[in-house]
Amino acid sequence: MEVFYTSPxxxxxxxxxxxxxxxxxxxxxxxxxxxxxxxxxxxxFANAVVRMAERHAESAVIFTTHCDQLRRGFDTxxxxxxxxxxxxxxxxxxxxxVAERIYADELRRLGRFLMGxxxxxxxxxxxxxxxxxYSQGRQRLIEAAPWCPARAYAEAVGRFHLDGAVHLPQxxxxxxxxGAGSIPLxxxxxxxxRAQMASLDAIEKAGGRVVLNATEAGERSLWPDFPxxxxxxxxxxxxxxxxxxxxxxxxxxxxxxxxxxGSCSVNDALxxxxxxxxxxxxxxxxxxxxxxxxxxxxxxxxARQVRxxxxxxxxxxxxxxxxxxxxxxxxxxxxxxxDADEAAPNRNTGRLEAFLESLR
Amino acid sequence: xxxxxxxxxxPKPKGKxxxxxxxxxxxxxxxxxxxxxxxxxxxxxxAGLREPGYGGPLRRHVLLEGDLRLRQLRFDxxxxxxxxxxxxxxxxxxxxxxxxxxxxxVGTMKDLGTVPVMAYALPGLRAFYPDGAWWTPCLMxxxxxxxQQAEQLGIDASFCPVRAMLPAFQNGEHFPRPDALxxxxxxxxxxxxxxxxxxxxxxxxxxxxxxxxxRPPDQGETACALPGELCAPQVQVxxxxxxxxxxxxxxxxxxxxxxxxxxLARGIRKANxxxxxxxxxxxxxYTSPGAPLPALELLVAEMLAIHFCSDRxxxxxxxxxxxxxxxxxxRRKQFVVDEAAVRVFWVNPVADLRAMNLLEDWGGxxxxxxxxxxxxxxxxxEDLPPLEALARTALADPMVGSARERARRIVADCxxxxxxxxxxxxxxxxxxxxxxxxxxxxxxxxxxxxxxxEFEVPxxxxxxxxxxxxxxxxxxxxxxxxx
Numbered sequence: 001m002e003v004f005y006t007s008p009x010x011x012x013x014x015x016x017x018x019x020x021x022x023x024x025x026x027x028x029x030x031x032x033x034x035x036x037x038x039x040x041x042x043x044x045f046a047n048a049v050v051r052m053a054e055r056h057a058e059s060a061v062i063f064t065t066h067c068d069q070l071r072r073g074f075d076t077x078x079x080x081x082x083x084x085x086x087x088x089x090x091x092x093x094x095x096x097x098v099a100e101r102i103y104a105d106e107l108r109r110l111g112r113f114l115m116g117x118x119x120x121x122x123x124x125x126x127x128x129x130x131x132x133x134y135s136q137g138r139q140r141l142i143e144a145a146p147w148c149p150a151r152a153y154a155e156a157v158g159r160f161h162l163d164g165a166v167h168l169p170q171x172x173x174x175x176x177x178x179g180a181g182s183i184p185l186x187x188x189x190x191x192x193x194r195a196q197m198a199s200l201d202a203i204e205k206a207g208g209r210v211v212l213n214a215t216e217a218g219e220r221s222l223w224p225d226f227p228x229x230x231x232x233x234x235x236x237x238x239x240x241x242x243x244x245x246x247x248x249x250x251x252x253x254x255x256x257x258x259x260x261x262g263s264c265s266v267n268d269a270l271x272x273x274x275x276x277x278x279x280x281x282x283x284x285x286x287x288x289x290x291x292x293x294x295x296x297x298x299x300x301x302x303a304r305q306v307r308x309x310x311x312x313x314x315x316x317x318x319x320x321x322x323x324x325x326x327x328x329x330x331x332x333x334x335x336x337x338x339d340a341d342e343a344a345p346n347r348n349t350g351r352l353e354a355f356l357e358s359l360r
Numbered sequence: 361x362x363x364x365x366x367x368x369x370x371p372k373p374k375g376k377x378x379x380x381x382x383x384x385x386x387x388x389x390x391x392x393x394x395x396x397x398x399x400x401x402x403x404x405x406x407a408g409l410r411e412p413g414y415g416g417p418l419r420r421h422v423l424l425e426g427d428l429r430l431r432q433l434r435f436d437x438x439x440x441x442x443x444x445x446x447x448x449x450x451x452x453x454x455x456x457x458x459x460x461x462x463x464x465x466v467g468t469m470k471d472l473g474t475v476p477v478m479a480y481a482l483p484g485l486r487a488f489y490p491d492g493a494w495w496t497p498c499l500m501x502x503x504x505x506x507x508q509q510a511e512q513l514g515i516d517a518s519f520c521p522v523r524a525m526l527p528a529f530q531n532g533e534h535f536p537r538p539d540a541l542x543x544x545x546x547x548x549x550x551x552x553x554x555x556x557x558x559x560x561x562x563x564x565x566x567x568x569x570x571x572x573x574x575r576p577p578d579q580g581e582t583a584c585a586l587p588g589e590l591c592a593p594q595v596q597v598x599x600x601x602x603x604x605x606x607x608x609x610x611x612x613x614x615x616x617x618x619x620x621x622x623x624l625a626r627g628i629r630k631a632n633x634x635x636x637x638x639x640x641x642x643x644x645x646y647t648s649p650g651a652p653l654p655a656l657e658l659l660v661a662e663m664l665a666i667h668f669c670s671d672r673x674x675x676x677x678x679x680x681x682x683x684x685x686x687x688x689x690x691r692r693k694q695f696v697v698d699e700a701a702v703r704v705f706w707v708n709p710v711a712d713l714r715a716m717n718l719l720e721d722w723g724g725x726x727x728x729x730x731x732x733x734x735x736x737x738x739x740x741x742e743d744l745p746p747l748e749a750l751a752r753t754a755l756a757d758p759m760v761g762s763a764r765e766r767a768r769r770i771v772a773d774c775x776x777x778x779x780x781x782x783x784x785x786x787x788x789x790x791x792x793x794x795x796x797x798x799x800x801x802x803x804x805x806x807x808x809x810x811x812x813x814e815f816e817v818p819x820x821x822x823x824x825x826x827x828x829x830x831x832x833x834x835x836x837x838x839x840x841x842x843x
Contacts, residue, residue: 039798041789065546067791068550068792071547072796087575092553093569112578288557318791321518321519323554324514325558326514326558
């Protein structure tokens with residue numbers, strides 16, 4: 001069964017370890033591929049997710065709480081699609097043990113949901129292996145960020161979120177030709193769907209070059225590897241056996257085990273490590289404070305000699321819109337806002353051209 | 361000139377406002393304009409009115425503070441209403457006076473009703489909501505320029521009017537700079553979260569505490585009863601309690617005294633005293649045949665619950681007076697809005713206070729309300745450890761749960777108040793309004809079958825009067841036709 005997730009901070013590893021197919025929604029085939037009627041103030045992305053959940057009766061969709069629109073989008077769809085939709089509570093704070101606890105608890109709850117969909121209890125060693133595979137994939141993509149052309153890179157990361165595979169163009173074709181004469185830009189902001197990938201071409205056509213894709217499912221979504229030490233793996237190995245005996249005895253799991261009635265069997269230490277790894281690497285605008293986003297951006301903006309920021313936002317997305325001015329102030333770079341759900345792409349093109357002209 | 365222009369735009373009242381009760385044979389309550397209140401104030405003074413230190417004629421708020429909107433409002437004519445308004449409109453002075461006396465000022469943000477209970481439990485702390493600045497553009501008819509200044513800070517009209525808070529912090533003219541800022545975050549509206557984050561970047565450090573999105577307990581999870589007949593898993597309550605412990609440490613540090621169990625329990629009992637008074641006031645006003653007090657004064661009274669308007673003891677005094685007034689009027693069958701008015705349940709606070717007058721002018725009355733802080737009206741359990749009780753209350757916030765849960769409470773309250781219609785006022789730019797209105801209306805229609813309407817009320821609604829009138833009157837007419 002396909003399980004679509006709407007935030008990169010829901011670990012696909014966890015879905016995969018339950019024997020289901022994680023699918024990042026951004027590049028899903030029929031996601032946001034048609035204009036949908038929008039009530040006043042409704043975010044087009046959240047609306048498209050709702051439509052996807054309604055339409056895909058054979059799949060599941062994981063919403064997240066990180067923005068009002070998705071959270072409330074879940075409210076609209078949960079009645080009819082309750083068994084197939086899940087609302088993952090993403091903590092907004094990140095500096096406290098409570099945030100970690102909330103996140104780990106949500107992973108447990110997601111596990112129960114996945115089991116309800118027909119998934120199986122994850123085996124600890126299998127989970128570790130899957131984490132390793134995803135980490136390798138992410139690492140390859142992180143390494144490709146500085147040289148890979150923008151469109152190819154966005155598609156590669158999107159594809160990775162969609163099916164876990166890494167498809168990059170040949171490195172040697174691009175290493176030596178970094179786009180002479182074009183202006184290096186950062187694309188920062190919300191989600192970029194398949195249909196919106198053309199925006200990257202538009203930027204290039206206008207004379208820019210996206211050297212940093214910090215949209216929701218761009219480079220920002222790629223967590224660096226977080227090692228699972230031997231002690232944890234050892235504990236996990238032991239827990240597999242413990243789980244095999246406890247899985248049919250709800251509430252009887254041994255100390256240190258995740259006690260989920262009839263459900264998954266990963267030990268607390270491993271689950272906590274996964275939660276900690278995900279949370280520690282979460283870099284997003286919704287976090288409070290969102291200083292990590294700024295730290296992450298600052299390092300890369302400097303290293304890649306970015307000269308301007310394109311802030312990609314959905315109409316009504318307060319979280320991103322509010323950051324335009326702070327970004328100008330923090331990085332000393334010009335910022336242009338592009339409407340993600342702009343009905344007339346020509347307007348965006350005009351804005352881009354003017355922006356790039358001012359940077360020449 | 362403005363007044364004249366506004367008067368020309370004002371619709372003629374449709375409701376039959378009673379200016380005296382045929383039964384009582386005395387002059388009954390009525391609503392007065394600001395100009396009429398000048399005379400009324402003189403009359404009360406001549407009759408020996410004794411006022412608290414913040415008392416005085418209402419007009420001085422226009423002249424001295426620039427609260428120009430008062431000129432467009434109509435107020436209850438009682439001395440108790442005068443006290444209520446004066447109390448509300450002198451909060452800034454109260455905060456400055458407290459600061460001058462060495463008290464610490466705590467800016468609590470977004471949670472609407474939880475952290476102030478903790479702060480007021482400690483001596484020497486005053487908590488207030490900078491969020492309240494969202495009404496400043498309305499009260500000052502935008503003469504303060506706060507919304508324009510917010511725009512210059514990159515927070516434009518696509519955000520809710522709470523953006524007025526940013527320049528208010530910057531210019532320091534509307535409230536003193538707090539000694540600490542404590543903001544709930546997590547399942548809160550994006551506008552507020554984004555604006556608060558902007559505030560922090562402007563150099564106002566914030567203590568963030570997480571309020572997770574409330575969810576029903578899963579099978580096998582320990583369930584926990586919350587105020588408002590809600591329920592959440594114990595794990596969520598535990599998380600909120602831990603966060604509140606952290607907040608308590610910050611407050612203790614400020615007060616120089618630990619917020620121990622006994623201290624907090626006393627604070628909760630005091631908060632419940634306010635909540636009991638409000639519950640009685642709401643019951644008397646909302647369930648009576650006519651309205652013994654106007655909707656506008658009730659809205660203001662309800663607002664006192666969230667942080668006691670920076671003076672807990674005085675809040676108790678103000679509410680006690682209001683309740684006595686409402687009960688006396690009910691006994692005498694003297695109503696500000698008569699029994700023929702359509703009973704309306706009102707959802708969300710209005711950005712322009714005048715909207716509450718307009719409802720009554722056009723033949724409606726409020727018989728129930730959800731101004732986004734019903735959790736601040738419910739009693740905090742006193743039979744639980746205090747922090748556990750507060751955590752449960754915080755999680756009962758209607759805005760951190762699903763819109764359907766909020767709608768279910770609205771339906772129950774509509775039944776209690778015998779509502780004939782539901783009005784949902786959208787807050788301009790507010791992210792939660794995009795979807796929740798439709799969901800609430802869907803549930804109300806399905807469960808009660810009464811007419812519902814949703815419309816946006818901007819900070820100054822004068823320009824929209826024809827639109828507001830046609831929409832509101834339409835729903836009131838439909839409700840009347842169903843009688």
